[in-house]
Amino acid sequence: xxxxxxxxxxxxxxxxxxxGCQRDERWLFRDLTLxxxxxELLQLEGPNGSGKSTLLRVLLGLYPDFTGTLSVAECLYLGxxxxxxxxxxxxxxxxxxxxxxxxxxxxxxxxxxxGMAGYENVVCQHMSAGQQxxxxxxxxxxxxxxxxxxxxxxxxxxxxxxxxxxxxVAEHLAxxxxxxCATHQPLGIATARRxxxxxxxxxxxxxxxx
Amino acid sequence: xxxxPLPPPxxxxxxxxxxLFAAQLGREWVASLRTLAETLNPLVFLFLAVTLFALGVxxxxxxxxxxxxxxxxxxxxxxxxxxxxxxxxxxxxxxxLEQLVLLGKxxxxxxxxxxxxxxxxxGLAMTVLAPAVGMLLFLPAEVLxxxxxxxxxxxxxxxxxxxxxxxxTVGLRRGGVLLALLALPLFVPxxxxxxxxxxxxxxxVDVTGQLYWLLAISVLALTVAxxxxxxxxxxxxx
Amino acid sequence: MTLKELWHRLGSPRWFYQISGRLRxxxxxxxxxxxxxxxxxxxAFAPPDYQQGNSFRIIYVHVPSALVxxxxxxxxxxxxxxxxxxxxxxADMVLAATVPFGMSMTALALFTGxxxxxxxxxxxxxxxxxxxxxxxxxxxxxxxYALRQAIPRPETAGRACAVLAVVGVINIPIIKYxxxxxxxxxxxxxxxxxxxxxxxxxxxxPLLVNALGVYCFFGANLVGRLxxxxxxxxxxxxxVRERLAGxxx
Numbered sequence: 001x002x003x004x005x006x007x008x009x010x011x012x013x014x015x016x017x018x019x020g021c022q023r024d025e026r027w028l029f030r031d032l033t034l035x036x037x038x039x040e041l042l043q044l045e046g047p048n049g050s051g052k053s054t055l056l057r058v059l060l061g062l063y064p065d066f067t068g069t070l071s072v073a074e075c076l077y078l079g080x081x082x083x084x085x086x087x088x089x090x091x092x093x094x095x096x097x098x099x100x101x102x103x104x105x106x107x108x109x110x111x112x113x114x115g116m117a118g119y120e121n122v123v124c125q126h127m128s129a130g131q132q133x134x135x136x137x138x139x140x141x142x143x144x145x146x147x148x149x150x151x152x153x154x155x156x157x158x159x160x161x162x163x164x165x166x167x168x169v170a171e172h173l174a175x176x177x178x179x180x181c182a183t184h185q186p187l188g189i190a191t192a193r194r195x196x197x198x199x200x201x202x203x204x205x206x207x208x209x210x
Numbered sequence: 211x212x213x214x215p216l217p218p219p220x221x222x223x224x225x226x227x228x229x230l231f232a233a234q235l236g237r238e239w240v241a242s243l244r245t246l247a248e249t250l251n252p253l254v255f256l257f258l259a260v261t262l263f264a265l266g267v268x269x270x271x272x273x274x275x276x277x278x279x280x281x282x283x284x285x286x287x288x289x290x291x292x293x294x295x296x297x298x299x300x301x302x303x304x305x306x307l308e309q310l311v312l313l314g315k316x317x318x319x320x321x322x323x324x325x326x327x328x329x330x331x332x333g334l335a336m337t338v339l340a341p342a343v344g345m346l347l348f349l350p351a352e353v354l355x356x357x358x359x360x361x362x363x364x365x366x367x368x369x370x371x372x373x374x375x376x377x378x379t380v381g382l383r384r385g386g387v388l389l390a391l392l393a394l395p396l397f398v399p400x401x402x403x404x405x406x407x408x409x410x411x412x413x414x415v416d417v418t419g420q421l422y423w424l425l426a427i428s429v430l431a432l433t434v435a436x437x438x439x440x441x442x443x444x445x446x447x448x
Numbered sequence: 449m450t451l452k453e454l455w456h457r458l459g460s461p462r463w464f465y466q467i468s469g470r471l472r473x474x475x476x477x478x479x480x481x482x483x484x485x486x487x488x489x490x491x492a493f494a495p496p497d498y499q500q501g502n503s504f505r506i507i508y509v510h511v512p513s514a515l516v517x518x519x520x521x522x523x524x525x526x527x528x529x530x531x532x533x534x535x536x537x538x539a540d541m542v543l544a545a546t547v548p549f550g551m552s553m554t555a556l557a558l559f560t561g562x563x564x565x566x567x568x569x570x571x572x573x574x575x576x577x578x579x580x581x582x583x584x585x586x587x588x589x590x591x592x593y594a595l596r597q598a599i600p601r602p603e604t605a606g607r608a609c610a611v612l613a614v615v616g617v618i619n620i621p622i623i624k625y626x627x628x629x630x631x632x633x634x635x636x637x638x639x640x641x642x643x644x645x646x647x648x649x650x651x652x653x654p655l656l657v658n659a660l661g662v663y664c665f666f667g668a669n670l671v672g673r674l675x676x677x678x679x680x681x682x683x684x685x686x687x688v689r690e691r692l693a694g695x696x697x
Contacts, residue, residue, distance in 0.1 A: 060312060062447050064535070065603050077312055081305025085237075087244045092237065096306075099233030100313040100320070123244070374615055378608050382598050391594055392612060395587040396619055399626035406630050427622060438615055441532065445607045 018068035046197035052182035086125035101144035234323035278347035279408025333365025363424035370435035377442035475668035482661030490654035514557035520550035525617025528610035540606035545673035
């Protein structure tokens with residue numbers, strides 16, 4: 001496993017220090033301290049309502065009511081809502097993302113990577129939920145940010161689609177990126193670090209798993 | 211383990227601020243055209259409401275002409291309100307709005323582009339249609355040009371201030387009536403100067419001052435509203 | 449205590465709760481004394497107006513309520529800026545606590561204005577500059593009230609209201625100016641801070657007393673509501689539980 005941060009020459013892509021978040025007088029999570037280095041995957045686990053999505057939104061800066069400090073590298077977020085406009089074509093969606101992310105718009109390459117080659121000019125409302133999800137994954141394939149924050153990325157995907165997510169994540173890790181993934185189903189990547197959030201309980205990072 | 215180098219984090223990338231603006235502009239334009247009926251509905255509403263007014267008054271040309279400026283401006287306000295309801299709704303539902311707020315660097319560039327398209331399809335479109343509406347209301351031909359000028363100068367303020375209210379209510383399930391309650395009081399000065407200028411001009415008074423006021427309100431809204439919109443969107447996305 | 453420490457303490461609900469009990473008492477008693485004095489003086493002892501007779505005496509309610517309603521909105525704008533920039537919890541509570549008070553004072557000003565308008569202008573409602581401004585102000589208050597109720601999470605609702613209050617405060621001078629420009633058939637303002645008032649002192653002194661009284665009432669009301677808000681929002685914390693257990697609220 002890559003070093004625990006302190007002695008390592010690489011700067012962590014994500015650093016939490018005593019992070020906590022309260023909702024309705026109960027702690028969703030508290031005292032989370034963690035460094036996530038390039039090449040590392042953090043798997044967030046826990047039952048419904050344990051705060052996985054909230055933690056991701058705190059990391060994104062979309063949820064300002066938290067305690068502690070955090071520093072986050074530039075990141076891409078894949079949430080519950082796919083982030084794909086139904087009235088635009090796959091290519092139009094991806095070109096817009098490329099402009100927002102400031103990366104070259106290699107639309108054909110990204111679509112091919114997610115098995116959607118040939119769908120460039122199909123308006124997304126004519127696609128199935130799983131296909132729209134693949135378009136959402138294609139914007140990860142566009143690249144542009146070292147840290148990925150994924151919220152249940154396996155939702156609505158068939159087996160081949162789930163393999164695709166795994167492959168994309170593994171590739172990103174190998175390229176020196178880092179991934180935080182909230183999930184019910186483990187991604188099946190052996191080097192994953194796990195953090196279990198429990199309802200109301202004080203969650204302690206599980207640290208590096210063998 | 212040997213690692214292929216990660217692509218460098220995007221500084222300004224190949225697009226830059228102007229490219230970002232253009233990309234958003236194009237996206238909004240295409241999306242609006244692809245939902246053309248939805249885009250045109252508020253304009254149809256404008257004509258429908260004018261018709262109802264004429265029917266209510268009994269088609270009396272003099273009564274309509276006397277109040278033409280006021281009727282026109284009030285209906286433009288209401289039609290703008292209808293366009294605002296849809297401004298962020300679709301993007302909120304499909305998740306592209308949160309991506310825009312998260313990825314836009316800086317976020318007010320794409321927001322401004324979005325508002326520009328919104329204005330072109332509401333305020334500007336209604337300015338262009340004003341002669342037709344004015345004709346239905348027997349607006350004297352000599353103030354037609356001025357009527358268009360008041361709309362051109364005043365309608366950006368409506369879109370910009372209304373966008374703040376739309377951004378605050380986009381996350382709410384029944385935001386429609388609330389949007390009206392939030393936005394309409396903010397429209398009061400624009401309505402007063404817009405409708406006032408037309409009726410003063412019909413009495414033969416010079417209204418350059420009122421036009422400047424409309425422009426000033428729009429410019430003030432342009433400097434304040436985009437930041438308020440972004441703050442409001444972030445709040446709605448919490 | 450340095451300025452920074454003071455700033456931090458101001459943001460602490462607990463500290464505010466501890467010092468505010470006595471403050472509320474003082475403000476409340478002062479308000480009572482001033483309002484009773486001003487009202488009795490105005491109604492029983494001030495001379496009648498040479499044109500309007502006794503009906504003018506409603507200004508002893510009308511003007512103070514209108515003044516405090518406008519000040520309350522300005523206060524909310526300031527609280528909104530503080531909340532958005534420094535995320536100070538107390539500012540959100542000020543916002544939440546001011547809306548019902550400001551809204552009722554605006555309604556009172558409109559109601560007394562109508563009651564005054566009937567004998568003076570012969571109509572309950574006249575679209576003159578200041579009544580119209582007050583009506584728009586009432587709508588601005590109602591918008592804040594409705595927005596807070598529509599958003600379930602209190603922290604989110606607070607920030608949304610802050611944005612709306614700030615935008616509203618920027619708009620108020622423009623609304624006032626535009627309304628003034630369009631509809632000016634009202635008599636000039638009763639109070640001018642710069643020029644000497646046209647009324648004789650025995651007429652405007654009770655008005656001044658009542659105005660001060662209603663500001664003190666606002667202060668007492670605000671502090672009292674803040675204390676309730678603090679208890680409600682901090683009910684899970686140790687210090688509130690201790691006070692509850694000790695019965696010393």
